[in-house]
Amino acid sequence: xxxxxxxxxxxxxxxxxxxxxxxxxxxxxxxxxxxxxxxxxxxxxxxxxxxxxxxxxxxxxxxxxxxxxxxxxxxxxxxxxxxxxxxxxxxxxxxxxxxxxxxxxxxxxxxxxxxxxxxxxxxxxxxxxxxxxxxxxxxxxxxxxxxxxxxxxxxxxxxxxxxxxxxxxxxxxxxx
Numbered sequence: 001x002x003x004x005x006x007x008x009x010x011x012x013x014x015x016x017x018x019x020x021x022x023x024x025x026x027x028x029x030x031x032x033x034x035x036x037x038x039x040x041x042x043x044x045x046x047x048x049x050x051x052x053x054x055x056x057x058x059x060x061x062x063x064x065x066x067x068x069x070x071x072x073x074x075x076x077x078x079x080x081x082x083x084x085x086x087x088x089x090x091x092x093x094x095x096x097x098x099x100x101x102x103x104x105x106x107x108x109x110x111x112x113x114x115x116x117x118x119x120x121x122x123x124x125x126x127x128x129x130x131x132x133x134x135x136x137x138x139x140x141x142x143x144x145x146x147x148x149x150x151x152x153x154x155x156x157x158x159x160x161x162x163x164x165x166x167x168x169x170x171x172x173x174x175x176x
Contacts, residue, residue, distance in 0.1 A: 015063035015082075019069060024085055031106075051083070057080065069113070088125070092123075093130065096126035097126070107119045110122040
């Protein structure tokens, strides 16, 4: 189904708006992938906060003009699905994991602001921990010294109470 001029302008504007906040874009060729498989991929992408869209390459090239992803226009050839995400790792993780399960989905490349990545680099990006995981690791690292300090402070009165209990038990034993 072809779009009229207004429809094309809306699509370009929508994708450009997504790219304005994006930290990563991943290109994947979906040639030969059945519709139900693409629907599953869309559901996974939506659950991970990834905007997944199948676009005509000419519209995609117009959408990336004037953005940090402009250098990616050379790789926009063939039937492509575009994964766009605010989390730099999310799009790579979703598409890379799905490409492992379905050999018809082939990652062609990607980009982060100002840097074009090959398919191999997108795979390496997919192995990195995501934003939420990194924040959890950071919080755990920051909490460890505080938790140890509180444990140490709590140990002093606990030791005192145990000593008093031992003295009490010893006096009761001598009295009996």
